[in-house]
Amino acid sequence: MYYVGLDGHKDIAVFCIQTNSGTVKEIFSTSADPKGMDELIMKMKGKIYKVLAEASTYTTDLHDYFVIRGVDSYLANPRKLKLITESNSKTDRNDALELANYLRLWDKGELKLSISYIVMGEDRSLRELCRYRMAVSKSKGETMQKIKAHMRRNAEYMDTENLDSRGAMNEIRFRFGDDFILMQLIDDYMLFDTKGNNLDREIEKMCQHREDVKLLTTIPGIGTTTAAEIMSMIVDIGRFGSADRLRAFFGMAPKVRDSSKTVSHGHITRMGDSMMRFVLGLAVNNHCRFCPEGHIARYKRSHKGAMKAGVLMVACENKLLDLIYVILKRKTPYEQR
Template sequence: MPMNMQYERAFGLDLSKKTFHGCMLDGPDLGNRHFFTGEMGPQGKAKLAGRLCECDLVLMEAGTSSFSLARFLLENTEAEVVVLNPAKLYNIFNSTLKTDKSDSEKIARIARTMPRDEWPTVSIPTKEEQAERSTVSLEVFLAQEITMLVNRLYALFNSMGHPFIKKSDLKTEEARLTLANRLLCEEALAMEQAIMLSNQIEHVADQLEQCKQRLRDICLSHPKEALSLLSLPGVGLMTAASQIAFLNDGSRFNSPDSYVNYVGLSERRFDSGTKVSKGHISHMGNKCIRRNIIQAAWVASTKLKGNPLSMKYKDLILRGKNKPVAAVAIAKKMIQLSYILVKSNGIYEFTKQQGLGAFRRKLQYHKLTQLLDFLPEITKREMEEIDRTKRKEAAATTSSPKKFA
């Protein structure tokens, strides 16, 4: 017997770049199956939409083409459209038989075999959210591209007999060309390659700066969320923008732990009888957020002394944890705090106690001082009062006469 009797027909779709394979289950107990194919172009999507009725269910795996098709079907049909997390569809992910036809049938049979509340659903982003996520992904790609080009130029100098050049010496275009003219002037081919690589680095760097401006626009479009996230020590422009793009206002998740699991920072569990043990983090989640939050955790733990996160990191080290494990623990804590602060539109308490001036300097560094216009008045007054108290204490310390023994 199917577990979800409210559906008259269930459609399972396996998508590729240009085509899709589908399996439709209908009849008593959804026992009859019919296979079909279509194209991912406008005509193919319209033909698929024409097959769907109000009591139909459409299931598909999350992928490059899934969200645009899901939005199209939601806008043009009355069917229920569900996108599933492929990493959690173990009957497909671990299958030895991998064909488009068999996968579409397995997806469709989820309507029969799996209770509705156990489906590993993925929320369908709006076009705006999808564009924000693409911007975040582009920034990661461009940053990695610059790293690859710098490594290539560094390897060129090394191969031409100049191993003492450091990557930090290749940061600016002027420095790169100066070194090339001084060290590679007698090798025409090497000189040409160095100039090409330097020009490419400069070009990608310009694109990266444009992308960072788009990240600032994302933060300014979601000022409350941006203020909450940026109030955490170590969180900068990229970390805040990536979380805004995927977390948004936090309504997608039920709890801090569900957000931790989404990012891929939850521990693997191993159950044996009554014994439950935990292993390393799953790494099965949002790679973009995980990459950035771990970098933010390193900054908060080792560069910004005196905050609660750095003290927790130090405590973990004293308890015998190695540095990477401690940093991941801090990243997990930061993800939990991010969810809590975004849901409550709050400011991290430690940042409040540092005063408005310190917070303003951080926002100035990221060119986001406009966000202060959205800081709640009561919070702004509290932070300004802390600034005044600190100034009075500093003035009293400076004006007090020195005592000599």
């Protein structure tokens, strides 16, 4: 068995080939493209080997290329590779060497590595589409805040605080059309609104035959876009052996400190995708509004005032993740309890 560490960059990839005993056979650099990856494949022809790289923008495509060609390739979570990122002797050759060494020790069960789950094909397309949809939604909300702030500073008042509708936008154009900056902000807002609607239609088109997305839409307050955004991260519920692991994946599990006889639980880890925690928060609020007698809404009402707002929201988000886990695992629609 050979172990190959890959340190990938925009234009250059550095490989370190290590034997089963830890001896470095070769370190070489090549282009960070399919031609460069073929160079390694040719060198290792007839040999059994594995490849490890740090997950990044410049290694995902290289990893995909290896996987398609049957190479046993892995991407490690960069947050877990602190020995590389914090090393004083950080060079491309040293990084490739360390990655090869980590891979060898991990394969022998002597070291724990956090291997990233890399989605491919339609799952990756859906994830990227949903990420872009969330970014557009965020930009739309920020633009609305800029509109409201600009109008307040310039004493441009409206009879209603709800400026989200197209009717309100048209009225603003009619009444304050001479305000160039405001008109530009309105144009930006309408652009993001149109983009969001187009993306929603594309997401619905991609998910029209996905049973997991359909199951999540049975939860009151969760539409197709939100369900797709959640599933774009989960991908396959079979990856998670329990609801605890699903919560940990979303960064909603508490930090645990175990020292001697003392065990303490701190704030949530916040690992994973921050955008998805934002989506979970929106989903909880929508669910409580559309299902006021559901167990999450009742819990939120009964603990309001007794818990800090942020702590209460985290608890409700965890309950929603528990609900999502059960629905997907059992493949049964939502039932109010």
